Amino acid sequence: MTHFPLDSIEIETGPNPTVAVIWMHGLGADGNDFVPIVKELELMGCPPIRFIFPHAPTMPVTINNGYVMRAWYDILGTDLVKREDEAGLRKSQFAVEQLINRQKSLGIPANRTILAGFSQGCAMALQTGLRYPETLAGLLCLSGYVPLHTHLASERHPANQATPIFLAHGRGDPVIPFARAEQSRDLLIALGYAVEWHDYPMQHSVCPQEVDDIGNWFRTLLRST
Numbered sequence: 001m002t003h004f005p006l007d008s009i010e011i012e013t014g015p016n017p018t019v020a021v022i023w024m025h026g027l028g029a030d031g032n033d034f035v036p037i038v039k040e041l042e043l044m045g046c047p048p049i050r051f052i053f054p055h056a057p058t059m060p061v062t063i064n065n066g067y068v069m070r071a072w073y074d075i076l077g078t079d080l081v082k083r084e085d086e087a088g089l090r091k092s093q094f095a096v097e098q099l100i101n102r103q104k105s106l107g108i109p110a111n112r113t114i115l116a117g118f119s120q121g122c123a124m125a126l127q128t129g130l131r132y133p134e135t136l137a138g139l140l141c142l143s144g145y146v147p148l149h150t151h152l153a154s155e156r157h158p159a160n161q162a163t164p165i166f167l168a169h170g171r172g173d174p175v176i177p178f179a180r181a182e183q184s185r186d187l188l189i190a191l192g193y194a195v196e197w198h199d200y201p202m203q204h205s206v207c208p209q210e211v212d213d214i215g216n217w218f219r220t221l222l223r224s225t
């Protein structure tokens with residue numbers, strides 16, 4: 001059972017943060033996974049940021065023989081398109097929305113909040129961010145894909161039509177095929193989104209050049225918001 005709000009790790013880069021980054025981990029990991037990246041992003045000159053690293057709920061994951069692990073939604077098979085856990089995706093979407101709303105209650109508005117994620121967390125950033133009814137500051141989407149893609153055109157909210165999207169993928173990714181990421185990129189571009197696309201000679205991971213590019217994206221974005 002998902003409990004709201006989700007337990008999270010929080011790191012603040014300075015006192016009285018005015019920006020929130022909600023960063024969601026991949027399947028089987030937890031909120032600790034991307035904590036070390038904060039220091040690597042070289043965010044000097046940016047306003048104080050509150051990084052929120054939530055822990056996904058635990059659930060049996062079908063593709064892993066029902067083994068219970070942290071997951072934002074179930075993975076029903078190797079084909080990520082034909083059979084999706086729509087109920088699980090929408091449940092976790094609600095949980096992420098609650099995290100955004102909590103930051104609003106603490107004084108950081110939606111338009112100063114960035115959704116970020118890796119793999120399943122990337123899918124949740126897109127699932128939630130493109131439907132959220134208020135403008136967000138940006139979407140940072142690493143090694144993932146657009147879930148429920150056939151629903152996006154009808155369910156997306158115009159509030160985030162112009163929200164900057166950083167989309168990155170490894171060309172040798174054996175978990176989420178590169179072609180799937182390209183399809184997601186092309187879908188977002190076709191729907192008129194502002195996509196900054198990056199690909200790297202890596203598998204299902206994060207590489208140093210990508211960390212540099214993410215830092216550049218944060219610095220540029222936060223100078224303009």
